[in-house]
Amino acid sequence: MATQFNASRITTLLLLLLLFPVVLPARNDGLIRIGLKKKKFDQLGRFPVESISKEHGGVPAASKKYYHLGESETDIVSLKNYLDAQYYGEIAIGTPPQTFTVIFDTGSSNLWVPSSKCYFSLACYFHSKYKSSASTTYVKNGTSAAIHYGTGSISGFFSEDNVQVGDIVVKNQDFIEATKEPGVTFLAAKFDGLLGLGFQEISVGKAVPVWYNMVNQGLVKEPVFSFWLNRNVEGEEGGEIVFGGVDPNHYKGEHTYVPVTQKGFGVYACSDIQRYEYCFSGLCAGGCKAIADSGTSLLAGPTTVITQINHAIGASGIISEECKTMVSQYGKIVLEMLVAQAAPKKICSQVGFCTFDGTQGVSMKIESMVEENSDKSSGGLHDASCTACEMMVVWMENRLRLNDTEDNILNYVNELCDRLPSPNGESAVDCSSLSSMPSVSFEIGGKLFELSAEQYVLKVGEGVSAQCISGFTALDLPPPRGPLWILGDVFMGRYHTVFDYGNLTVGFADAA
Secondary structure, three states, rough: OEEEEEEEOOOOOOOOOOOOOOOOOOOOEEEOOOOEEEOOOOOOOOOOOOOOOOOOOOOOOOOOOOEEEOOOOOEEEEEEEEOEEEEEEEEEEEOOOEEEEEEEOOOOOOOOEEEEEOOHHHHHHHHOOOOHHOOOEEEEEEEEEEEOOOOEEEEEEEEEEEEOOOOOEEEEEEEEEEEEEEOOOOOHHHHOOOEOOHHHHHHHHHHOHHHHHHHHOOOOOOOOEEEEEOOOOOOOOOOEEEEEEHHHEEEEEEEEEEEEEOOEEEEEEEEEOOOOOOEOOOOOOOEEEEEEEOOOOOOOHHHHHHHHHHHHOOOEEEEHHHHHHHHHHHHHHHHHHHOOOOHHHHHHHHOOOOOOOOOEEEOOOOOOOHHHHHHOHHHHHHHHHHEEEEHHHHHHHHHHHHOOOOOHHHHHHHHHHOOOOOOOOEEOHHHHHHHHHHHHEEEOOOOOEEEOOHHHEEEOOOOHHOEEOOEEOOOOOOOOOOOEEOHHHHHHHOEEEEEEEEEEEEEEEOOO
């Protein structure tokens, strides 16, 4: 999901929808792919919640073989894309194979899927569950394990079995059977579990990651894997991950490689017209530490820098914008209801922004995991109307007690709206202003990697109801781990990314 720090993970935006198997026609170039599909937000800017039952059995869909990097066999797993927020694909565990959808996450290192022994977590009843008794290659382990993410957690125990990724079968792989998935984080998620591709040093229980075993068991000749994330909202393929090499069809030019420990990283927010005359350079004095994280939807960085970037692109807090819209459209109505002595705690439910639980207004919308993660990009959108309405009622009540005038009350509430922080660091932009917004560039390995407004803004909904979210979100980590930048899918979608495990380098090139 997002980056894992001592079993702590930041999964910023958006929860992910279940993978629909897709079979792609075979090619003669020798790689194996598993595809991604895209889904759109509904008109209200919500993530669709679908319940799709899945049968255990079968093998991962849409696999094909190709060859690249000389005679090295390469395994390609096609990914599905949900709202440009998360990318996930299909694997199988056990003999005969039991199929699961997982996020391939470079920010964590463990593989986990729901267990058939998960009895008391509602999330488990909406996803495929691993049944050890149905596998002839299962080996009992039983060691307890728990992983805590920024927006959720899982716990369970380790087991061992064969894991199939594309056409590769990894033998004797340790993974976690999740028996507890508390809260709503994974309830509406359309993936079953997570396959970590990070280093073993951050693996819970020091379990050997799937990727390590691919290399150790000689299943790939080149210790390299690469990501292509399709950001074309109309595209059928969501992307692909290639184990053992790269697919030259999905990048242009040469990759720029940097060592995984290098701090040669700078940030520039520049005008499109006169780029080098109006640059906010030096935002990473002395260089910044960064990771490329396929499990994070947005692009996260220190609050002090993100604030400057969001200011440069004209972004403002989601709650602030929602609050001011609420005051503009409903302020007078709410004020009249208060003057008429309507019950304050029921007003927001009466105007349709909350439901009333008997004591107070509560949000009418259930947040999905994507909403919490999207990189924290859209979680604030869905409860924002209810929250803004309730705050407006409280503020107006206080001013009415002072016998203030209508105009003064509305102006006062508007001023308070401007001072509201975004709860998860997310910010909104004006969808009609994308063409005039500056590009933002990152200097990596001496080369500038530019993101245009269309590439760093996530659009929620269509037409007049569309809302646009800044792809830059705040994340503060104290030393020695931080400050840290997380180059999530916003960046990796623009730039094809290669993880060279053998040389401990990461490479970026224009995605094709």
